[in-house]
Amino acid sequence: MSETCPHLEYREEGDGRSFEVARAFCTVTGSFVQPMRADVCNARHGLDPEADCEFYVAPEAEAGVDIDENEER
Numbered sequence: 001m002s003e004t005c006p007h008l009e010y011r012e013e014g015d016g017r018s019f020e021v022a023r024a025f026c027t028v029t030g031s032f033v034q035p036m037r038a039d040v041c042n043a044r045h046g047l048d049p050e051a052d053c054e055f056y057v058a059p060e061a062e063a064g065v066d067i068d069e070n071e072e073r
Contacts, residue, residue, distance in 0.1 A: 004042050005049035011025045024037070041053070
């Protein structure tokens with residue numbers, strides 16, 4: 001994966017404040033993230049959100065779909 005994390009949003013307000021420049025917000029943690037964390041979210045510098053972020057949740061798992069490939073059916 002080398003695309004932007006689907007859980008990253010940019011918001012111009014939050015936590016009861018407004019900002020001149022939109023800030024990176026993680027919808028998994030429900031919090032604004034530091035610029036270095038946003039580098040992971042944006043797949044910059046060879047980083048991969050799926051592999052390098054400890055908070056990453058696969059969109060399929062979030063929707064309630066079982067994505068365990070090792071599970072016998």
